[in-house]
Amino acid sequence: MKPLLEVRDVTMRFGGLVAVSDFSLQVTPGHAHGIIGPNGAGKTTAFNVITGIYAPTSGDIRFRGESVAGHRPSAIARRGIARTFQNIRLFRDLTVLDNVRIAHDAHARYSWPGAMVQLPSARRAEKETITRCLDMLEKFGLGDVARERAGDLSYGSQRRLEIARAMALQPELLLLDEPAAGMNSAETLKLVEFLGWLRDHFSVTLLLIEHHMQLVMTFCDRITVLDFGKTIAEGTPAEVRANPKVIEAYLGPEDGHE
Amino acid sequence: MTRWFRQPPPRGVLLAFLVAGLAACFVIEQFGLVDDYVRFVLITLGINIILCVSLNLVNGWMGEFSVGHAGFMALGAYLSACVSVKWLAWGDPLWMFPLAVIGGGLMAGAVGFLLGLLSFKTRGDYLAIITLAFLMIVKSGLENIPYVGGPRGFLGIGNHTTLLWTAVWTVLTLWAIRNLVYSRFGRGIVAVREDEIAANAMGVDTRKAKLAAFVVSSFFGGVAGALFAHQLQFINPGVFDIVKSTEILVMVYLGGIGSLAGSILGATAFTFLSQVLQPLGTWRMVILPLILVLLMIFRPRGIMGMREFPWFVPRREFPAKEGKK
Numbered sequence: 001m002k003p004l005l006e007v008r009d010v011t012m013r014f015g016g017l018v019a020v021s022d023f024s025l026q027v028t029p030g031h032a033h034g035i036i037g038p039n040g041a042g043k044t045t046a047f048n049v050i051t052g053i054y055a056p057t058s059g060d061i062r063f064r065g066e067s068v069a070g071h072r073p074s075a076i077a078r079r080g081i082a083r084t085f086q087n088i089r090l091f092r093d094l095t096v097l098d099n100v101r102i103a104h105d106a107h108a109r110y111s112w113p114g115a116m117v118q119l120p121s122a123r124r125a126e127k128e129t130i131t132r133c134l135d136m137l138e139k140f141g142l143g144d145v146a147r148e149r150a151g152d153l154s155y156g157s158q159r160r161l162e163i164a165r166a167m168a169l170q171p172e173l174l175l176l177d178e179p180a181a182g183m184n185s186a187e188t189l190k191l192v193e194f195l196g197w198l199r200d201h202f203s204v205t206l207l208l209i210e211h212h213m214q215l216v217m218t219f220c221d222r223i224t225v226l227d228f229g230k231t232i233a234e235g236t237p238a239e240v241r242a243n244p245k246v247i248e249a250y251l252g253p254e255d256g257h258e
Numbered sequence: 259m260t261r262w263f264r265q266p267p268p269r270g271v272l273l274a275f276l277v278a279g280l281a282a283c284f285v286i287e288q289f290g291l292v293d294d295y296v297r298f299v300l301i302t303l304g305i306n307i308i309l310c311v312s313l314n315l316v317n318g319w320m321g322e323f324s325v326g327h328a329g330f331m332a333l334g335a336y337l338s339a340c341v342s343v344k345w346l347a348w349g350d351p352l353w354m355f356p357l358a359v360i361g362g363g364l365m366a367g368a369v370g371f372l373l374g375l376l377s378f379k380t381r382g383d384y385l386a387i388i389t390l391a392f393l394m395i396v397k398s399g400l401e402n403i404p405y406v407g408g409p410r411g412f413l414g415i416g417n418h419t420t421l422l423w424t425a426v427w428t429v430l431t432l433w434a435i436r437n438l439v440y441s442r443f444g445r446g447i448v449a450v451r452e453d454e455i456a457a458n459a460m461g462v463d464t465r466k467a468k469l470a471a472f473v474v475s476s477f478f479g480g481v482a483g484a485l486f487a488h489q490l491q492f493i494n495p496g497v498f499d500i501v502k503s504t505e506i507l508v509m510v511y512l513g514g515i516g517s518l519a520g521s522i523l524g525a526t527a528f529t530f531l532s533q534v535l536q537p538l539g540t541w542r543m544v545i546l547p548l549i550l551v552l553l554m555i556f557r558p559r560g561i562m563g564m565r566e567f568p569w570f571v572p573r574r575e576f577p578a579k580e581g582k583k
Contacts, residue, residue: 091452105442106461115441
């Protein structure tokens with residue numbers, strides 16, 4: 001099958017620092033693809049390059065066969081790549097509903113003069129947005145708090161809202177940056193269930209960065225391993241687990257004296 | 259009673275208030291029911307509301323800090339004065355004056371577009387400094403154009419700013435900005451304030467949002483300037499200095515950022531306060547900035563900061579009634 005997202009030899013340099021070098025990745029539609037690697041391996045930088053926050057120094061990024069490298073983040077988001085952030089970035093002072101609406105608005109079509117004089121088409125679109133976003137929140141179990149301030153939600157609800165907000169963009173590919181961060185093992189188990197539901201219910205392809213090995217090994221169809229900005233392994237969970245380079249990256253060289 | 263105020267008014271109530279208010283303005287003016295001083299203060303109030311709510315779009319909803327609003331006011335004032343005194347002086351004020359006001363707004367809006375372009379690259383303190391520079395450019399620019407009177411000022415402007423026109427423009431401004439704020443464009447502007455990176459990642463074209471905020475804000479700043487010029491009948495570049503901008507800032511941060519009700523409240527409180535403090539003369543300009551300092555320390559978002567009087571919120575924003583899903 002043709003890959004949904006294809007990253008080809010991407011290098012990202014900040015001055016003298018090479019954060020990611022020759023990073024390549026192919027994400028198959030419908031898969032859950034994991035990116036793992038020790039701290040500072042360049043995982044989040046890879047996400048930021050894919051979503052357009054940084055333009056890659058060299059290399060290409062193709063989404064559905066078209067290059068998106070160096071496009072503006074908002075344009076990439078509208079094409080169908082949504083994301084969450086490692087340290088939750090909600091619009092904290094806005095309501096839960098507004099958080100979801102802002103993402104959903106990417107697909108609204110009315111013009112700004114139309115909005116300013118309240119044309120019937122703009123009003124209708126607004127009402128539809130509210131209905132759809134409330135539905136979306138209902139699905140994520142956030143219907144009751146739709147009009148609460150997002151920053152007032154519990155940590156777990158904020159994480160869920162961030163995913164709901166990303167899904168309101170109606171993406172084909174969802175990038176999750178450490179969705180299990182700060183969760184205990186019981187919560188992580190629930191998260192695996194939730195991610196499975198997300199993938200099946202919205203038929204969305206997932207690309208996730210995660211430190212929680214158990215989650216990655218049980219949930220992901222394929223895994224890419226990064227270390228010092230380089231791709232050191234790629235394959236199914238079983239293949240990756242057996243790869244000596246991966247073991248070395250995580251545990252240090254076998255003949256080490258530490 | 260309080261519950262009543264937490265919901266949108268029954269249909270038509272707001273419209274009835276509006277019609278009654280505009281009719282009152284017309285009647286007061288026709289029959290000279292109030293003296294010239296009261297009329298002057300009321301017109302000033304309307305102009306201040308327009309200034310306050312339009313600056314609030316950039317400083318409140320978008321969360322930037324522009325100190326250049328008096329510059330947009332100056333552009334609107336001077337261009338409208340040119341229209342009514344020099345270019346269309348033969349015209350009947352009935353159609354010529356609205357044209358002058360709109361022209362002033364468009365002029366300010368066009369320059370606001372340029373300032374919006376600059377805001378792509380800089381934010382926060384640096385953008386504030388740019389707006390300050392803009393204000394100085396406008397002031398010195400006007401001082402050096404003999405056509406509009408240079409530093410001596412622009413004389414002989416007709417007294418066209420009636421109470422009714424002021425009321426009409428005030429309502430129009432509030433209505434347009436309310437509609438914008440409760441639309442996808444307004445939410446984009448607010449998203450820029452909340453988290454620009456997240457806004458971008460959620461498909462908000464933050465450049466367009468910034469341009470929209472600056473253009474609309476400066477357009478209405480220009481409108482206010484046009485009304486101001488035709489109220490005073492004499493303008494000079496010195497009027498539109500940093501002090502004028504500071505006054506608008508005090509209104510915004512007193513009433514509350516990101517709030518229509520706050521803008522009205524701030525403008526009203528400021529207008530009456532500055533009348534009451536009139537006998538203090540120059541000390542007024544010590545007290546008003548002091549208010550700004552105290553506000554920033556104790557209530558940085560203002561009295562109504564980010565809260566709204568429910569009557570100004572579109573009906574669709576309220577949860578559906580029980581039993582109706």
